[in-house]
Amino acid sequence: MIPLSYYMILSAIVFVTGVVGVLIRRNIIMLLLSIELMLNATNINFVAFSYYLGNIAGQVFVFFALTVAAAEVAVGLAIIIALYRGKATVNVAELNLMKW
């Protein structure tokens, strides 16, 4: 029987990897991919707690997280395409129109 904390450690490592990805990557598509990493880490936690605490609600919430991820990807990628059409770059350092 694997302790629950192992799953939490795995989830923490994957989540932190995603955070590092958001911080260091400059390609806006890679930023979205890193957010997917973080969402997956939370899903691991949800399912692990659902199993160890005997409550199926954790698996239901994975579906909601999945839906939010799908919507985020659809809208995010549409925004990226619109951005690329206007500025021909995906580097977040050059997308500074709203920076003050």
Add this chain to the structure above:
Amino acid sequence: MVPIFFAYFALVSIVAGLLTVSLRNPVHCGIALLALLGHVAGLFVLLHAEFVAVVQIIIYAGAILILYLFVLMLLNLKTEERYFHRRHAWYITGVGALTVELLMVLLASRFSGAKGPATVAAVEEIGNSTAIGILMFSDYLLPFEIVGVFLLGAIVGAIVLAKTPSPADLSGDER
């Protein structure tokens, strides 16, 4: 047997996650993310969440990741662009230190609580997807409906945003 599978899935997940943020070619990053998604689905099977595992494969790997790859190939990115933040070593050091602290806390804790009614045997009796469906369409019916409306809004928003502007729009003073 389960610890071996857990070790395999966990290690490959971590390595694929690291590759996802460190590889230079965005398409390779997408493939690394695919490996991560598949192995996380394997973890879900180990946790007796078979339906979630299949949904993870179909929706994440089959739909979301394909969407990413479509956009990556549509944009046809230049390869000589600067990839990492100027001071990325500082970020990695800082976040790494925080992670060590976090792992210390996680290793020391027990995370036990009151057991719910859905033990493995009870869920096996009616089936995993049935158990999820019963809960989703009773206790979580309102969130389910809200998510449906939310998805509709996202679809309409994505189409409006990605629509090719007609020449009449471009000739205006907008750009």
